[in-house]
Amino acid sequence: MPSSPSHHRVPSDAPFYAIVLTIAGAYVALIVLMLAADIAYTSPNEMLEALRNDNIRSSIRLSLISCTISAILSVWVAVPIGYLMSRHQFAGRNLLDAVLDIPIVLPPLVVGISLLILFQFLPRALREAVVYQVPAVILAQFVVACAFAVRTMRATFDQIDDRREQVALTLGCSRMQAFLRVVLPEAGQGILTAGTLAWARSLGEFGPLLVFAGATRNKTEVLSTTVYLELSIGNLEAAVAVSLIMVTAAVAVLIIARLWGTRSLAV
Amino acid sequence: MIRVQSVTVQVGKFRIDDVSFEIPSGEYGMLMGKTGSGKTTLLEAVAGLKPIRAGSIVLGDLDVTELRPAERHVGYVPQDGALFSTMSVRDHLAFALEIRRVSKPEIASRVEELANLLEIEHLLTRSPRGLSGGERQRVAIGRALSFRPSTLLLDEPLSALDDDTREQLYSLLKHVQQHTGVTTLHVTHHQHDVARLADKLIRIEDGVVVVVAEQKIGK
Numbered sequence: 130m131p132s133s134p135s136h137h138r139v140p141s142d143a144p145f146y147a148i149v150l151t152i153a154g155a156y157v158a159l160i161v162l163m164l165a166a167d168i169a170y171t172s173p174n175e176m177l178e179a180l181r182n183d184n185i186r187s188s189i190r191l192s193l194i195s196c197t198i199s200a201i202l203s204v205w206v207a208v209p210i211g212y213l214m215s216r217h218q219f220a221g222r223n224l225l226d227a228v229l230d231i232p233i234v235l236p237p238l239v240v241g242i243s244l245l246i247l248f249q250f251l252p253r254a255l256r257e258a259v260v261y262q263v264p265a266v267i268l269a270q271f272v273v274a275c276a277f278a279v280r281t282m283r284a285t286f287d288q289i290d291d292r293r294e295q296v297a298l299t300l301g302c303s304r305m306q307a308f309l310r311v312v313l314p315e316a317g318q319g320i321l322t323a324g325t326l327a328w329a330r331s332l333g334e335f336g337p338l339l340v341f342a343g344a345t346r347n348k349t350e351v352l353s354t355t356v357y358l359e360l361s362i363g364n365l366e367a368a369v370a371v372s373l374i375m376v377t378a379a380v381a382v383l384i385i386a387r388l389w390g391t392r393s394l395a396v
Numbered sequence: 397m398i399r400v401q402s403v404t405v406q407v408g409k410f411r412i413d414d415v416s417f418e419i420p421s422g423e424y425g426m427l428m429g430k431t432g433s434g435k436t437t438l439l440e441a442v443a444g445l446k447p448i449r450a451g452s453i454v455l456g457d458l459d460v461t462e463l464r465p466a467e468r469h470v471g472y473v474p475q476d477g478a479l480f481s482t483m484s485v486r487d488h489l490a491f492a493l494e495i496r497r498v499s500k501p502e503i504a505s506r507v508e509e510l511a512n513l514l515e516i517e518h519l520l521t522r523s524p525r526g527l528s529g530g531e532r533q534r535v536a537i538g539r540a541l542s543f544r545p546s547t548l549l550l551d552e553p554l555s556a557l558d559d560d561t562r563e564q565l566y567s568l569l570k571h572v573q574q575h576t577g578v579t580t581l582h583v584t585h586h587q588h589d590v591a592r593l594a595d596k597l598i599r600i601e602d603g604v605v606v607v608v609a610e611q612k613i614g615k
Contacts, residue, residue, distance in 0.1 A: 175446050292478040298465040299472040300492040301543065310491075314482040
């Protein structure tokens, strides 16, 4: 005989929340402890010393410039590709989708080697202007960062109701006008997220840079290669100090983007 | 006038087959059918948003069969309004006129006229966020009427509204149609909407028109 509703004993929710919170807490603790260990290992003096080092200052400058250029390029390319993938069905779409994910799944060193080999087939003047030069830094960062930006923009356009665009078409817009005046403004937060992600991704890029741009001091050295170069000469303190500079830069960009994004949405 | 002549539309496996009907100029036609019967697809075909495989569509004196949506001169109100989240209510009413490069004083005057007609003067500076369902529909109707289209296409504009708001919008839609003389095609699945608004009823089932009737109930 079925028991009456009042006698049905529902198990406590506590174990569920205990499991979820334990898993989440363990991961968050790992992130925080990693950063805390970095901070504990170095001192403000060591960070200031790192900032006074000409090589490191040059590396910071190139990192800021190259990451910003590659983030802007990534968004520039990701917006039309993301829109195309989100809105249109066409032959070969699944294949294109897979191709767009290749930079994400490819081992970083392979990205670098592939770029290096690609430029062996290109005119010598172009090769000499790019490979092991600053443009190689930007291109290596862009190839990977753009793939992440494309994913973000595609998800952004997926979330924008395409009927708004259809209404714009009936109101007299061409496709271009509907895109620029209705879709793009609605994608503002997604563009910001894609740009931030691309910037942070570019900052952390290392493998392709090492192979394709090299790690020449005062030339193609960016912060990630600085960490590698300092480690390779046994200067762990400087490596940790530069790592903390990278963490600070990444967190600053994240916070600025979040604040900007929140403000732009607060209509 | 809206004249749909032997129109066939194919969307995936769903097909609207050889549909014909006509709504005379200035009349209020309602396209009624169950969910999945093809009424929204047919409305979108009239708006030019869905390609047709066969047949022709005439709006007013113009054969629009081959024309793009922007060239059909139709005001379109999709379900729930589909308002632009980054624009104010005023921007919505001005949008189609700005696209047509109408002068600023003319736009201001038209926005004021529409706001009066739809009783949304107090909402002009508001963003769509936070508007009630009825207010959203008023804005969407205003946006669709702003450029004085010959045809107004409404896709279940009342379906998500409570009874009181629905009653208000019955009066409003009738008033708007009498005031503007716009030929209207309104998609619904509510018999009550038909009784309150329709001059002409087109009933569609599984992609086929089964009834076309003059509607005098409640008028």
